[in-house]
Amino acid sequence: MGLDYGEEDFVLDPISEGVIRAIQLILSGDPEVYGITALSLFVSISGTLLSSVWSVPLSAVLAFRNFPGRGVIKGLFNALIGIPTVALGLCLYLLLSRSGPFGILQLLYTPYAIIIGQCVLVTPIIVSFTTSALESVDPDLRTLARTLGASSRQTDAVVLREAQWGVVLAVLAAFNRAFAELGVAMMLGGNIRNFTRVLTTAIALQTAMGEIAVSIALSIILLAIVVSLSIVINIARKSPR
Amino acid sequence: MILVHDPTSEYRFLNGSYGVNRRILADNFFIIVGSSQDSAGIAGKSPADALRQIRSAGLDGRAVWVSRGDNSGTYSKEVSLWKSIGLSTQQLRTEKWYLEAGSGMTATLQLANEKRAYTLSDIGTYLSNFDKHNIDLVTLIQANKSMLNVYSAIANNPHNANMTRANYAGAMQLIRYLVSDEGQQLFANYGVSNYGQALFQPYVPLVKSQSNQTLLGWIRELAFFEGSECPPQFRNNSEDLYLLQGSVLTFPTSYVLHFSSWAWIMERRILYWTRFQRA
Amino acid sequence: MISHLEAQGLTKMYDGSLALEQVDVRASTRQVTSVVGVNGAGKTTLLRILAGLDTPSEGKIVMDARELGVEELRTHCTMIFQKSVMFSGTVYDNVAYGLRINQSSKQNIQDRVGMALAMVNLNGFEKRKARNLSSGEQQRVAIARALALERAVLLIDEPTANLDPANAIIVEQIIRKSAESRVVLLSTHNLPQARRLSHRIIHLHSGRVVEEQDTASFFANPRDERTRLFISGELQF
Numbered sequence: 001m002g003l004d005y006g007e008e009d010f011v012l013d014p015i016s017e018g019v020i021r022a023i024q025l026i027l028s029g030d031p032e033v034y035g036i037t038a039l040s041l042f043v044s045i046s047g048t049l050l051s052s053v054w055s056v057p058l059s060a061v062l063a064f065r066n067f068p069g070r071g072v073i074k075g076l077f078n079a080l081i082g083i084p085t086v087a088l089g090l091c092l093y094l095l096l097s098r099s100g101p102f103g104i105l106q107l108l109y110t111p112y113a114i115i116i117g118q119c120v121l122v123t124p125i126i127v128s129f130t131t132s133a134l135e136s137v138d139p140d141l142r143t144l145a146r147t148l149g150a151s152s153r154q155t156d157a158v159v160l161r162e163a164q165w166g167v168v169l170a171v172l173a174a175f176n177r178a179f180a181e182l183g184v185a186m187m188l189g190g191n192i193r194n195f196t197r198v199l200t201t202a203i204a205l206q207t208a209m210g211e212i213a214v215s216i217a218l219s220i221i222l223l224a225i226v227v228s229l230s231i232v233i234n235i236a237r238k239s240p241r
Numbered sequence: 242m243i244l245v246h247d248p249t250s251e252y253r254f255l256n257g258s259y260g261v262n263r264r265i266l267a268d269n270f271f272i273i274v275g276s277s278q279d280s281a282g283i284a285g286k287s288p289a290d291a292l293r294q295i296r297s298a299g300l301d302g303r304a305v306w307v308s309r310g311d312n313s314g315t316y317s318k319e320v321s322l323w324k325s326i327g328l329s330t331q332q333l334r335t336e337k338w339y340l341e342a343g344s345g346m347t348a349t350l351q352l353a354n355e356k357r358a359y360t361l362s363d364i365g366t367y368l369s370n371f372d373k374h375n376i377d378l379v380t381l382i383q384a385n386k387s388m389l390n391v392y393s394a395i396a397n398n399p400h401n402a403n404m405t406r407a408n409y410a411g412a413m414q415l416i417r418y419l420v421s422d423e424g425q426q427l428f429a430n431y432g433v434s435n436y437g438q439a440l441f442q443p444y445v446p447l448v449k450s451q452s453n454q455t456l457l458g459w460i461r462e463l464a465f466f467e468g469s470e471c472p473p474q475f476r477n478n479s480e481d482l483y484l485l486q487g488s489v490l491t492f493p494t495s496y497v498l499h500f501s502s503w504a505w506i507m508e509r510r511i512l513y514w515t516r517f518q519r520a
Numbered sequence: 521m522i523s524h525l526e527a528q529g530l531t532k533m534y535d536g537s538l539a540l541e542q543v544d545v546r547a548s549t550r551q552v553t554s555v556v557g558v559n560g561a562g563k564t565t566l567l568r569i570l571a572g573l574d575t576p577s578e579g580k581i582v583m584d585a586r587e588l589g590v591e592e593l594r595t596h597c598t599m600i601f602q603k604s605v606m607f608s609g610t611v612y613d614n615v616a617y618g619l620r621i622n623q624s625s626k627q628n629i630q631d632r633v634g635m636a637l638a639m640v641n642l643n644g645f646e647k648r649k650a651r652n653l654s655s656g657e658q659q660r661v662a663i664a665r666a667l668a669l670e671r672a673v674l675l676i677d678e679p680t681a682n683l684d685p686a687n688a689i690i691v692e693q694i695i696r697k698s699a700e701s702r703v704v705l706l707s708t709h710n711l712p713q714a715r716r717l718s719h720r721i722i723h724l725h726s727g728r729v730v731e732e733q734d735t736a737s738f739f740a741n742p743r744d745e746r747t748r749l750f751i752s753g754e755l756q757f
Contacts, residue, residue: 138605140601140603140605141607143573143601144601144605144607145617146594147571147572147573147594147597147599148598148617148618148621148666148669149594149595149618149622149669150618150621154621158607161607161608162607162608
C-alpha cells in the first residue's frame with residue numbers, strides 16, 4: 001500500500017499529515033520506502049567512496065607538489081563544485097545513451113549510471129575541500145617529520161593523517177550533495193520503480209502526482225539521514241581517542 | 242481550469258465538487274510503440290492481443306514494457322487496458338519485464354527507446370520526439386476503440402471554499418473559446434504543418450455533423466457521465482454552453498433544432514428543480 | 521664512542537643575499553657546542569643545513585672523516601626547533617613516530633620510548649594528548665622524540681627561548697645529560713645559557729663565523745671586536 005495513490009482527503013493540513021504519514025511509513029517498515037531509502041544510500045555512498053579513490057590522491061598531488069597550471073586546476077575544481085546537476089546529467093546521458101560512445105555498456109537507466117554520475121558530481125567537492133585541508137596543515141609538521149627520518153612519501157602521509165578529519169568532512173559534504181541531488185538521478189536513472197527510484201526522484205514523482213503527504217514523508221526521511229550523519233560525524237570528531 | 246484526458250478521474254473530480262462545466266474538446270488515439278524489431282510480434286494486432294503477447298514475451302525475457310507509473314491520464318488508460326484483459330497493475334508491477342518509469346511522457350519514451358521496450362504513448366508527444374530524432378521507436382498499434390483518448394476542459398468550482406483564488410470568469414471565457422469555431426479550428430490545424438497529420442479531432446464539428454456515429458458512440462461510452470458530457474448537477478450558470486452542441490442522439494437534421502429547443506426547456510426545468518432541491 | 525662532526529666552508533644563498541658565508545664548524549661527542557649571535561645572524565640556517573633539511577650552496581659536511589650528503593645527514597642528525605610542533609595524538613605516538621616509520625619492533629619501540637621519556641622526566645605521560653600539554657612539557661616531548669632515535673648528532677635551535685625559567689632549567693639539565701653520548705650543537709642568543717651549557721662557543725654574525733673558542737676564553741678574551749660588543753649587549757646589526 002505505502003506509496004500508492006490514496007483517495008483520502010486531507011484531514012489535517014498537509015504538513016501535519018506528512019509528518020504523521022512519515023512516522024507511519026517508517027514504523028510500519030513499509031518495504032517500498034525502505035527499498036527506496038536503501039537504494040539511495042547504496043548509490044550515494046558508492047558514488048562518494050568511488051570518487052574518494054581518485055579525489056584524495058589528486059588532492060595530495062595538488063597540495064604537495066608544485067607544477068605549472070596548479071593554480072588553474074585548483075580554480076577549476078573550485079568552480080565545478082556548484083555544477084548544475086541537470087547539466088552534468090545531460091552530459092553523461094549523451095555519453096551513456098545507446099547512440100553515445102559508451103552506449104554499448106548499457107549503463108543508462110541502471111543504478112550504476114547514477115553512481116557514475118554522482119561520483120563525477122562530488123569529485124570537485126572532495127578535491128577542493130581536501131586540498132584546502134591539506135594545505136592548512138602546519139608546514140612545520142613536514143619539516144619535523146623529515147628531521148625524524150621520514151621520506152617524502154612518509155611526510156605526505158603525516159600531513160594526510162593530520163588532516164584526516166578535514167578529509168572526512170570533505171567526504172561527508174560530498175555524500176550530502178550526492179544524497180540530496182535530483183538532476184543526475186533522474187536523468188541517468190529514470191526513476192524506475194524498484195530499480196532506480198531513489199528518495200529524491202520519488203519525492204519529485206509523488207509531488208507531481210499530488211501526493212503531498214507522501215512527499216513530505218520522504219523528505220523528512222531524507223533530511224533525517226543527512227542530519228543524523230552530520231551529528232554522528234561531529235560527535236566522533238570531538239570524542240577523546 | 243484544467244485540460245485533462247482521464248474520464249474516470251474527471252468524474253471523481255466533478256463529484257468531489259472541485260470542478261463544474263465540463264466540455265469535451267477533442268479526441269485522438271493512444272498508440273503502442275516499440276522498437277522496429279518488435280520482439281513480441283504485436284504489429285497489426287488488436288490492443289488486447291498485443292498486450293497479452295507483450296506480457297508472455299516479457300515473462301519469457303524477450304520483451305520489456307515501460308509504464309508511465311505516475312497516475313497521469315495516459316497511465317489511467319494503460320491501467321484500463323490491462324484491466325480489460327484481466328490483469329491488474331498491482332500484479333504486473335511485481336513482474337520483471339514491467340518497468341514503471343514514474344516520469345512524464347517524453348522521459349518515458351526515452352527510457353523505452355533506450356531499452357528498446359514497448360510503451361503506450363499519446364500521438365503528439367510521440368511524433369514530437371520522433372521528429373527530433375530523440376527516439377527511433379515505431380508505431381505498432383493505433384486507432385481502435387480501446388485506444389480512444391478524449392480531451393476535456395473543466396472549470397474550477399466557484400463555490401468551493403478552498404479554490405477562492407482561482408479565476409472562474411477567466412476559466413469560463415477560455416472554455417467558451419475552446420469550443421467556439423475558432424478554438425476548435427486550432428485543434429483541427431495542430432500538427433498538420435509539422436508532422437503532416439492532424440493530431441487532434443475537434444469534438445464540436447464531429448457532433449454538429451453527426452458524420453461518424455461509431456466514433457461518437459465510442460466517445461459516449463468512454464467519456465460520458467450519467468449519459469451526458471456534463472451532468473446537470475455539475476453545471477453552473479452555463480446552460481448556453483450545452484445548447485445544440487451537446488446532443489449525440491441520432492435524429493435527422495431537421496429534427497435536431499426541434500429537439501434542441503425541447504431539450505433546452507427540459508434542462509431549465511431540471512435546473513430549477515435541482516436548485517430548489519439544494520435550497 | 522666519540523664522534524666528530526665538521527662543516528667546512530658552508531655557504532648559503534637566498535635570493536641573491538648570503539645567509540651563510542664560508543662557515544666552519546667543529547663539534548664532538550661529550551661536548552656541547554653553542555652557536556650564538558643576534559637574530560638573523562644565520563644560526564637557524566646553519567643548524568638546518570647541518571640537519572640535512574636545507575642544502576648548502578657551497579661547502580661540505582664531514583662526520584668521522586666521511587663526507588655526508590643531505591640524505592645521509594638526516595639519518596645521523598636530528599633537529600629540535602625553537603617552537604615545538606606536536607603531532608596530533610598521544611605523547612607516546614609523538615615520541616614513537618621516528619621509530620615507527622623505521623619499522624622497529626613493537627618491543628623495541630616501547631623500550632626506547634620509555635627510556636626517552638625517563639630522560640626528560642615525563643614518565644606516565646604516555647597516554648596524554650600531546651597538544652594539550654604546556655609548552656614546557658611539549659618541548660620536553662620534542663626532546664624525547666629526538667632522543668628516542670638515538671642519533672649521533674642533536675641540533676637544538678633556541679632550546680629555551682619560549683620557556684619559563686623553571687622549565688628552562690629542566691631542559692638545560694636534559695641537554696647536559698644528552699651530551700654524554702651525543703654530539704650536541706645548539707643555537708642561542710642567551711649568553712648566560714651558552715656559558716652554563718657549552719664547552720665551545722661559535723659567534724656567528726651576518727652569516728660569518730667571527731669568533732670560535734672554548735667557553736672560558738670566549739668570555740674572558742674575545743678576539744673579535746664584534747664579539748666583545750655582543751657580550752656586552754651593544755652589538756648593532
